Amino acid sequence: MTLSLTxxxxxxxxxxxxxxxxxRDRHRRRAVALIATGLPLVGFMAYETGPWIGLLTLAxxxxxxxxPVAYLMRRIGGGGDAAS
Incomplete structure (x- = not known):
C-alpha cells in the first residue's frame, strides 16, 4: 500500500x-479543514499512483x-441538488 493511499x-x-x-456551526469549520487537507492529498495520490486513481480519490x-460540493455547484450555477 502506498503512502498516499494510507x-x-x-x-x-x-x-x-x-x-x-x-x-454548532453545522460542521463548516471541519469541512474547510477536510477540504484544505484533502485537495493536496488528492494531488499527491494522482502524482504517486496516476491520474485515474487520483480521479477516483477525488470522487x-x-x-x-x-x-460543500452541492453548495459550490449551486453557487456557480450548475444546479447541485442539495435536497437528496
Whole structure:
C-alpha cells in the first residue's frame, strides 16, 4: 500500500469521525479543514499512483463532502441538488 493511499484512508476515517461529533456551526469549520487537507492529498495520490486513481480519490472525497460540493455547484450555477 502506498503512502498516499494510507494517508487518504486515514483522511476518510477522520472525516467520518468528524461527521459524528455534534457541532454548532453545522460542521463548516471541519469541512474547510477536510477540504484544505484533502485537495493536496488528492494531488499527491494522482502524482504517486496516476491520474485515474487520483480521479477516483477525488470522487471519494466529494462523496464524503457532498454538502460543500452541492453548495459550490449551486453557487456557480450548475444546479447541485442539495435536497437528496
Amino acid at each position: 494517508l487518504f484512508c486515514l483522511w476518510a476515517v477522520m472525516a467520518n469521525v468528524a461527521a459524528m461529533i455534534p457541532s 471519494a472525497g466529494m462523496s464524503v463532502l457532498r454538502w
